[in-house]
Amino acid sequence: MLKKIALVFSLALIVACSSSDDSSQGGTTDTFDRSALLKNLADNIIIPAYQDFGIKLTNLKGSINAFVATPNQNTLDAARKTWLTAYSAWQHLEMYNIGKAEALNQYYYFMNIYPVTVSDIENGVLTGAFDLNTPSYHDAQGFPALDYLLYGLAADDAGIIAKFSTDKNAQGYKDYLTAVINQMDKLTKDVITDWTTVYRDQFVNSSQNTATSSLNKFVNDYIFYYEKGLRANKIGIPAGVFSSTPLPNKVEGYYNQKVSKALSLEALNAVQNVFNGKSFNGSATGASFKTYLDYLETNKEGEKLSMLINNQFDLARTKIQALDSNFSAQINADNSKMTAAYDALQRAVVYLKVDMVQAFNISVDYIDADGD
Amino acid sequence: MNTRFKTYLNTPTSAAPLAVFRIGFGVMMLLSIVRFWWHGWIKTLYVLPKFHFSYYGFEWIKPIGDYTYLIFALCGISAFLVAIGLKYRLAIITFFLSFTYIELMDKTAYLNHYYFISVLSFLMVFLPANAYFSVDNLLKKRTYTSIPKWTIDSIKLLVSIVYIYAGLAKLNSDWLFKAMPLRIWLPSKYDLPFVGVSFMQQEWVHYAMSWSGMLYDLCIPFLLFYKRTRWFAFALVVFFHVFTRVLFPIGMFPYIMIVTALIFFDANFHRRILSVIKILLKPLNINSQTWRAEVYHYTNRKIILPIIAVFFVFQMVFPFRYLLYPDELFWTEEGYRFSWRVMLMEKMGYTTFKIVDAETGHGFLVDNSDFLTPLQEKQMSFQPDFILEYAHYLGDHFKSQGHKNVQVFAESYVALNGRLSQPYINTTTDLYKEKESFRPKRWILPLHDEIKGF
Numbered sequence: 001m002l003k004k005i006a007l008v009f010s011l012a013l014i015v016a017c018s019s020s021d022d023s024s025q026g027g028t029t030d031t032f033d034r035s036a037l038l039k040n041l042a043d044n045i046i047i048p049a050y051q052d053f054g055i056k057l058t059n060l061k062g063s064i065n066a067f068v069a070t071p072n073q074n075t076l077d078a079a080r081k082t083w084l085t086a087y088s089a090w091q092h093l094e095m096y097n098i099g100k101a102e103a104l105n106q107y108y109y110f111m112n113i114y115p116v117t118v119s120d121i122e123n124g125v126l127t128g129a130f131d132l133n134t135p136s137y138h139d140a141q142g143f144p145a146l147d148y149l150l151y152g153l154a155a156d157d158a159g160i161i162a163k164f165s166t167d168k169n170a171q172g173y174k175d176y177l178t179a180v181i182n183q184m185d186k187l188t189k190d191v192i193t194d195w196t197t198v199y200r201d202q203f204v205n206s207s208q209n210t211a212t213s214s215l216n217k218f219v220n221d222y223i224f225y226y227e228k229g230l231r232a233n234k235i236g237i238p239a240g241v242f243s244s245t246p247l248p249n250k251v252e253g254y255y256n257q258k259v260s261k262a263l264s265l266e267a268l269n270a271v272q273n274v275f276n277g278k279s280f281n282g283s284a285t286g287a288s289f290k291t292y293l294d295y296l297e298t299n300k301e302g303e304k305l306s307m308l309i310n311n312q313f314d315l316a317r318t319k320i321q322a323l324d325s326n327f328s329a330q331i332n333a334d335n336s337k338m339t340a341a342y343d344a345l346q347r348a349v350v351y352l353k354v355d356m357v358q359a360f361n362i363s364v365d366y367i368d369a370d371g372d
Numbered sequence: 373m374n375t376r377f378k379t380y381l382n383t384p385t386s387a388a389p390l391a392v393f394r395i396g397f398g399v400m401m402l403l404s405i406v407r408f409w410w411h412g413w414i415k416t417l418y419v420l421p422k423f424h425f426s427y428y429g430f431e432w433i434k435p436i437g438d439y440t441y442l443i444f445a446l447c448g449i450s451a452f453l454v455a456i457g458l459k460y461r462l463a464i465i466t467f468f469l470s471f472t473y474i475e476l477m478d479k480t481a482y483l484n485h486y487y488f489i490s491v492l493s494f495l496m497v498f499l500p501a502n503a504y505f506s507v508d509n510l511l512k513k514r515t516y517t518s519i520p521k522w523t524i525d526s527i528k529l530l531v532s533i534v535y536i537y538a539g540l541a542k543l544n545s546d547w548l549f550k551a552m553p554l555r556i557w558l559p560s561k562y563d564l565p566f567v568g569v570s571f572m573q574q575e576w577v578h579y580a581m582s583w584s585g586m587l588y589d590l591c592i593p594f595l596l597f598y599k600r601t602r603w604f605a606f607a608l609v610v611f612f613h614v615f616t617r618v619l620f621p622i623g624m625f626p627y628i629m630i631v632t633a634l635i636f637f638d639a640n641f642h643r644r645i646l647s648v649i650k651i652l653l654k655p656l657n658i659n660s661q662t663w664r665a666e667v668y669h670y671t672n673r674k675i676i677l678p679i680i681a682v683f684f685v686f687q688m689v690f691p692f693r694y695l696l697y698p699d700e701l702f703w704t705e706e707g708y709r710f711s712w713r714v715m716l717m718e719k720m721g722y723t724t725f726k727i728v729d730a731e732t733g734h735g736f737l738v739d740n741s742d743f744l745t746p747l748q749e750k751q752m753s754f755q756p757d758f759i760l761e762y763a764h765y766l767g768d769h770f771k772s773q774g775h776k777n778v779q780v781f782a783e784s785y786v787a788l789n790g791r792l793s794q795p796y797i798n799t800t801t802d803l804y805k806e807k808e809s810f811r812p813k814r815w816i817l818p819l820h821d822e823i824k825g826f
Binding site for chain 2: 208209210240242243244245296303305349354357360362
């Protein structure tokens with residue numbers, strides 16, 4: 001009897017565990033090429049987006065230098081125009097906090113922390129003693145500082161131009177403005193150079209499932225940006241979702257007063273394009289989170305997760321489009337539309353953070369875990 | 373029957389297996405503590421977090437700041453003393469208490485195998501594991517060559533309970549007929565050499581591993597028990613646990629189970645292990661020839677046997693407490709822990725909290741990362757008792773900050789074993805008013821699906 005039990009059991013185990021001969025028909029091998037996903041991201045999305053931004057930032061630097069040299073309405077208008085173009089392009093990059101961008105102690109900290117602390121800027125202007133490399137100046141530089149300096153210094157354009165020409169601190173304003181754009185230019189060049197020389201290959205080749213592989217880090221960064229940079233910073237925080245009262249002065253591009261919606265829509269497009277693997281220059285799509293999800297879910301019944309996510313992005317876009325082009329005005333007029341947009345964005349966080357991450361089964365090596 | 377049982381209780385057996393077990397256990401525990409310390413987990417799990425998730429009824433057990441290291445040190449030292457058998461009774465009691473204290477400090481780090489260690493060390497308090505081959509023998513110049521057979525059998529019984537209950541827990545429709553959660557976990561092991569891109573992606577492999585895992589758990593105690601299948605069974609134990617170690621981040625557990633399985637071998641096998649250790653100890657020049665050799669007898673058997681009996685009844689009944697709860701066990705997790713449910717679920721959640729002023733109706737959302745570590749947030753997000761405890765913590769926190777009429781509401785979505793995420797917590801329930809208890813939690817929304825089985 002014993003022998004029989006042992007025999008049956010070992011046969012069952014042998015069949016179950018060790019037969020690999022009968023796998024040729026019917027079975028699927030891992031046909032999903034994660035390296036291709038990373039290649040598509042790097043070559044068709046991330047690097048083109050950086051290069052596009054690099055050009056636009058150079059233009060911005062040129063027009064700011066021209067404005068500093070001769071402050072007048074023409075040069076101010078030109079600087080503002082290039083500011084907006086570069087700021088829009090930036091919306092495609094903020095989520096890539098990986099590689100050099102991360103190594104710089106978060107590149108985006110130096111580019112887009114808002115609201116700005118006006119007193120830090122004014123103090124820097126007045127004393128000339130400021131160090132943009134220190135963490136306490138994160139909220140006194142980058143695009144938000146330019147927003148303040150180009151739009152918020154005075155009630156009208158003449159007043160702003162006067163600050164850079166006839167004001168007794170004119171030189172201080174000029175120096176601060178120049179320092180801000182130089183800092184942005186320098187850091188951006190560092191990041192772009194790294195991507196186009198060494199980091200691209202490193203990024204593409206790190207497709208393992210470990211806590212430090214670029215695939216896993218990228219997934220985490222992507223979700224983090226969507227949740228924090230886009231959902232919370234652009235919509236949730238100003239709408240007062242995280243505070244007792246709405247905070248309309250915390251919108252992006254606050255001093256410009258016209259672009260917070262445009263920037264948010266640009267950011268949402270960027271997020272959705274990355275999800276679908278859509279090329280930065282053109283409409284071709286490649287290997288992406290979407291195709292990876294579709295691959296993993298081949299046997300699942302019901303609606304595709306990738307479709308649910310895209311539908312949710314689309315819904316959020318519709319909600320944002322319904323808002324005033326200036327979120328501050330929207331919050332003051334009817335904040336419920338802002339929170340509706342927030343809710344739509346929020347639902348996608350669940351799909352990304354719970355359902356997508358579960359499907360990818362991203363390794364997070366906190367400690368031992370036995371899955372319970 | 374009664375006389376047969378009495379005879380059984382008086383049956384002697386060699387003390388060697390229990391001595392080997394004591395050494396193996398002590399060494400594995402010492403390594404576990406060193407490893408835990410080495411990884412810096414004492415700091416990240418117990419010193420740095422502002423807030424700790426307690427077990428119901430054990431809220432008074434908390435990390436004690438930097439002194440937490442002392443508890444670990446105490447635990448490690450007592451494990452070492454257990455291994456060498458010096459002041460064994462004191463050492464194993466200290467080990468049981470310090471290890472259990474550590475386990476109870478924060479349930480974020482709950483693992484079945486930590487519970488197993490606590491339970492096993494509790495049992496060992498009542499066993500004469502220092503009867504043979506211990507420093508205590510050396511000090512007393514006395515050794516015991518035989519001990520009651522039931523002492524060794526009690527360890528075998530405990531190990532068997534763990535395996536069989538783990539096997540029973542796998543008898544459910546997700547595990548057997550959907551190959552969940554292995555179907556999610558295995559394909560993500562595409563990095564593994566040889567098997568990663570081919571084997572781990574095959575659906576039949578997911579099913580085969582689910583079924584053989586279930587069969588393994590249910591059969592292995594019996595295969596270890598019978599002499600004729602023992603070596604085969606031990607080979608399976610080694611294969612199975614090494615394999616799971618390769619696949620999953622489960623730390624020391626596989627090695628502990630491999631060492632534990634040695635208890636099933638007969639005395640000769642253990643004497644051979646001890647003779648190897650004796651050769652290593654030769655330089656110490658210990659002369660045991662002059663020691664008195666005796667048969668070990670319990671002096672307080674009338675107290676100890678009932679304790680052991682109650683202990684085993686508890687072990688067999690407690691895991692079934694989930695039957696008292698109305699809803700799906702995997703979903704509500706009421707009665708899930710301390711029941712040998714290992715590797716059964718892939719569960720993830722996302723839970724946000726809103727602090728509302730009951731009078732004005734105004735409220736704001738909480739940023740969980742202000743209060744919780746990433747691991748705590750992850751664990752909190754899909755376990756109702758964590759959600760409730762954290763809600764109370766938030767309520768107290770904001771009340772002390774001067775907020776009035778505080779209500780705490782949670783919005784939660786949870787995905788279980790590949791199902792699409794579903795709403796988890798009733799968003800209209802003020803969790804600040806709900807109390808933790810053993811009663812069913814009515815504010816957990818039902819799972820829109822059924823999982824059949826144990």
